[in-house]
Amino acid sequence: MTVQAASGGSSRAHRALDLAKETFEIEAAAILGLKERLGDSFAQAVERMLSIEGRVVVMGMGKSGHVGRKIAATLASTGTPALFVHPAEASHGDLGMVTSDDLVLMISNSGESQEMAAILPVLKRLGAPLVAMTSKAQSTMARYADLWIDTGVAKEACPLNLAPTASTTAQLAMGDALAVAMLDARGFRAEDFARSHPGGALGRKLLTHVSDVMRSGEAVPQVQPTATFSELMREMSAKGLGATAVVGSDGKVLGIFTDGDLRRLVEQGVDLRGKLAQDVMRPNPHTIGEEALAVDAADLMEAKRITSVLVVNAHGALCGALNSNDLMRAKVI
Incomplete structure (x- = not known):
């Protein structure tokens, strides 16, 4: 019985390592796939973000919402005023955070989030530019948006092809790409980054005289x-x-x-x-x-x-x- 247990443990270890390597391969392929499909809509989104007088308002549900919070934080820390607004809360008053001077960055793999769909008409009437990051050009979100950025993936890293894994990695990478393009366009410097991070090691190095x-x-x-x-x-x-x-x-x-x-x-x-x-x-x-x-x-x-x-x-x-x-x-x- 001890031999069987040891054999079973060894088998699980090999399986775990194989799945980890496969996950890396699938998610790396998903990001490289974005590179091949990157088009004018990305450059136009950067220009729109640069031209607005307000903030980039990031929205997303579920795992896309978690990614959206990170994207908003990265934008804000690299010179682009941004915040995250939860779509469900937006239907109950938080939509008042969004103005016509803002740009709304909507994130959803399917582009059919019910909570997002409920507020799309209101956002459209508000007049704020809408940028959708989804996997489908014909999705509800993409059709409502002024610009569509393709973040589709061939498959999820999940063995069941269900849990958001490669798709959220692709969203995160696209958000980082937007933030990097924005900080470069704004002429953002290390000193500017330090001012946003006064409590960190870089802030101490660049702000302490x-x-x-x-x-x-x-x-x-x-x-x-x-x-x-x-x-x-x-x-x-x-x-x-x-x-x-x-x-x-x-x-x-x-x-x-x-x-x-x-x-x-x-x-x-x-x-x-x-x-x-x-x-x-x-x-x-x-x-x-x-x-x-x-x-x-x-x-x-x-x-x-x-x-x-x-x-x-x-x-x-x-x-x-x-x-x-x-x-x-x-x-x-």
């Missing part, structure tokens, strides 16, 4: 060039940066002294008791502007193999400092 994370004011270690070595060390210890700037009377950076510099001098046997800051500092240290991106400061530290950097203002005067720990706390690195 050095001035947002640097130490400033009394927290910045600095001494005059005539400071004694003891004064220099007290400043370093008090500020906890592992370094101190040496600045002139005009506030501009003359040099820097770090923990690493101290170790090297000790290893060389240098008598430090009578030294001044100007004697032990490294002149012309690496600096970065306060308006630079924090990620640029991280790149500078990595490229120069340093753990801290001094920050200067537009006049070249010292205004801050930061180290790798500051950048890690800000989740820039």
Whole structure:
């Protein structure tokens, strides 16, 4: 009985792997099929979306509705104002979200969704352009629409050819294609994407400036060039940066002294008791502007193999400092 159970488990595992591979093949073929049938209606849909003063309102029922929510979210995050409206809720008041300035993107594999069919006449009278993503040119939705985009597939990945699988993958891919075409036409940049995602890693990298994370004011270690070595060390210890700037009377950076510099001098046997800051500092240290991106400061530290950097203002005067720990706390690195 144990042998039979093991044999049955092995058989199921092989069957599962075979079905997974077949699913990938069917869905890949479905997407490539869209590429072959892509026509002028796609380009016209992009032009319509660019020309409207309102938003792209995405609608769909069931699995097409789930895909529609994702498409609306992708459009919105890439520069095209969009929202999802549930067709069933639209019949009970949510249709008020749609205006004549909007464009309605309707998604349905069959194009015969009852909930969509119920509101098509109202949408048509409203005057908002209608774009249908369906598998059938003669479906109710396609006939009502101003533009029809073919998202038909030869078959579903489901072994029963029933569950929406390849068809929803095709819808999703077509939605992504629309979003990519739109962001390119709008000249959407990485900085624009970051503004839509301020809480994400990309947002932090592209929106966080050095001035947002640097130490400033009394927290910045600095001494005059005539400071004694003891004064220099007290400043370093008090500020906890592992370094101190040496600045002139005009506030501009003359040099820097770090923990690493101290170790090297000790290893060389240098008598430090009578030294001044100007004697032990490294002149012309690496600096970065306060308006630079924090990620640029991280790149500078990595490229120069340093753990801290001094920050200067537009006049070249010292205004801050930061180290790798500051950048890690800000989740820039």
